[in-house]
Amino acid sequence: MTVWPRLAQARTGGLAVLVLVIALLPLALTNNFYYEVAIQVGLNAIVCVGLNLLIGYAGQISLGHAGFYALSAYTSAILTSRFGWPPGAALVVAIGSAGLVAYVVGRPILRLKGHYLAMATLGLGIIISIVIATEDRITGGPDGMAVPPLALLGFPLAGERVWYWVVGVMLVVAVWLALNLIDSPVGRALRALHGSEVAAQVAGVDPRRYKVMAFVISAVFAAVAGSLTAHYAGFITPAKATFLHSIELVTMVVLGGMASTFGAVVGAAVLTTMPQVLTALKDYEMMVFGAVLMLTMIFLPRGLVPTIGAAFARWRK
């Protein structure tokens, strides 16, 4: 019994570190380009924290989350720019609709297991991305569409420095929600599922219900980031809906460390900043990126944060 409060403390400790990093990071951000990268890290991290609930805790893979991300981004974009909705209302509807789609398709899809689930989610993502790229009269097609800026309580959000704090706060909220969820009975049910579905069922957990719940929550996290990205960037293209983006998101989660919320954040940070660092390699960039990915996963199969955490724990002993 005494283990739990300590663990809880460690979690709060982690959250405190995250808040501190977000608060102090601007000291190192000397121009708007650095802010831009930091904002992208934050937005990706929000998706990954959600996706980690599904992959890391519920043990269900999804190769289609870019679909939810883009669905919400485009819903926001279309409602605001084509129908003149206020961005706030559009944001709520966009996130809600992504969640609804996840709920509707989640029930049949989550009956599938392993690679079959991977295929089904992949197919779902591809369907969404083709529809977006094809319906060019509404979505602007492959060339994308412009998105009006977001306003908060009547103040338009503009500029990297404002957005940095918006995304920072959203990320902290996302992490806090995820940590609480994991510590709740829902979280324990999810982890039971990951271990053995049958055993969980025997223990009275309805696997389907919890799987769908994790699926919807992760889709909503992706949707939040998607809508925010659209408004922040002011422009959106179907590239963000493709399965390559879905795979990128999963890679962030796995690289950072599955079943580790902070791992998801670290994974997002590493994979978002890496391409900016690798530009110096020019033609070798793609090859080095692939090699780094492979080597990390071969030698740190559990991901960055859990492996480093374990090493740290050993060292303390």
Next chain:
Amino acid sequence: MMVRSTLKYLAPAAFAACLTLGAGVASAQEPIKIGAFLAVTGPAAFLGDPEQKTLEMYVDKINAAGGVLGRKLQLISYDSGGDAEKARTFAKRLIEQDKVDAIIGGSTTGETMAVVPLVEQAGIPFISLAGAVVVIEPVKKWVFKTPHTDRMACEKIFVDMQERKISKIALISGPGGFDKSMRAECLKVAPKYKIEILADETYGAGDTDMTAQLTKIKNTPGVQAVLNAGFGSGPAIVTKNYRQVGVPFPFYQSHGVASKEYIKLSGGAADGVRLPAAALLVADKLPDSDPQKKVVVDYKNAYAERWKSDVSTFGGHAYDGLWLLVDAMKKAGTTDKAKVRDALENTKGFMGTAGVVNMSPTDHMGLDLTAFRMLVIKNGDWELGN
């Protein structure tokens, strides 16, 4: 002599030179920084790759000849992979971190449009290499472009069809931004040329066979000609399938296939295909009296010599962009962004690979239909069509 050889050594690493030497070398003024973001990899690599090579080659040439305004040029180039989001980030990097004096780039329309708000806000001259009309319509203060628009391509093709008494056609287009935009423009301007579009087929990304769509077109009653709007490997497959299925009508392609690669990829199937393209492709076949001849022959030979590969009109867009910019800087006598922009807007009679450029406050491209030549493919080579 000593100073010059030092400079030559430093030119590629001019930035480092400035840091280490600072004002120590009197003549080592800060270079003029030209930023570029291009789709060097990814599905639009056949645009970005020759663009990148062209920029590299001419920045070297210009520097070897003494630079611009007595200063060297420094090219800072990023690979966007054709992704608009990446393009936007790199544009921000060019503006905020690299502090470039002007930007050339945006191989595709999506990349360009994602970057437009940034350059407008930052107030920096930006020459786009993308095709669609939306880039310059409506006119944006800081945005210019060098390629012909897709609307012009449609018009040129429709004029040619009219001359050949064709009025009912089928359209087949690909999944890319270029394809879709051109399809939309063609549908829009078709009535003006009394062209009726009876079938409107498409194919998807990475598709390896279009016989199904072409069979449908072949069996559509009344069709007199077929137009394929697309670029990349798609049109080559369409061309092969076109002959396979045995579609009997005249076949038009767009300026999107304007590279020798298309002919090679289609095998013999491309013979007889008509398309609008810049004079660059038929450089050697232009009459000596053609004022464009010297520019295009020089560029073609220089490119072939340096990169051992055939020239494409896509690299030509980058050539035009760089020289327009250099011209404007020389005319403005400074790299002051607002003055360079004004000079760009006042470009008159500039002879590029795409044609004669006459910009104005209402036209940030400055090309007209005469810039396009109607070409026909014969025996695996381009010929002037009329």
Next chain:
Amino acid sequence: MSAELTQFLLTGITIGAIYALVALGFSIIYNASQVINFAQGEFVMIGGMTTVSLVDGGMPLPLAIALAVVVAAAVGLLLEKLAIERARGASVVTLIIITIGASIFLRGLAQLVWDKNFHALRPFTGSTPIAVFGATILPQSLWVLGVTVLIVAALGWFFGRTLLGKGMLATSHNRLAAELVGVRVKGMLLLAFGLSAALGAIAGILTAPITITSYDVGVMLGLKGFAAAILGGLGSGVGAVAGGLALGILESLGAGFVSSAYKDVIAFVIILAVLFFRPSGLFARRSAERV
């Protein structure tokens, strides 16, 4: 049967045969190691690109083809030896990411070794279309179909009749039991990767004259092959072939009769529907889930 329908079917079967070869590659590796190899499409690319560059370099076609298959198989063996074997025991998702890393690496390598341009291979035996019931088919398509039939037959014989093939199957059914009766499991894994890389390469070489090859041609073909393998039922040879053909025909009919823009959507919706009723694909191997 109308000429139109014949054309769609011929087209669908040709594309489907290619998907089937890629899907077989997925299934063989899956059987041996429970790994889904997302670099399978890259073998297709290596096969096509190597052949193109060797032929351009003046090598006779048959020799170039043989060498390209060997190169691809060698890459497959290296992938197993250097990556998959070292990551044994890692979770399914981790293995997926490793193979994705491998596919990015191989694509990056290919654009350095070759270039970023598109390339076409000369058809093996001319390009005069052959008329079939009012529709047309290219001689190269006959090559695709013929070779696919041969390969499927050879694989059937290999897995059904030879000791080595039976050993591989045994490994996939029960690794431990196979090891106990003397099957060299590690060798089987290597063999699986080499074999499926060779299959992918053959698919890439066969299609290079019809479609067109480039350093990133593997992304889409890999994806379609994976879809075909899943549709047929992972690990089932018959399933991979049936899944590939079904996917090819679905796409072709979808493009011909419904909408060319939405043909992939149609195909994926049908795959999802099939999975809804048969969660383990059409020809799933019956096996109880271990608790």
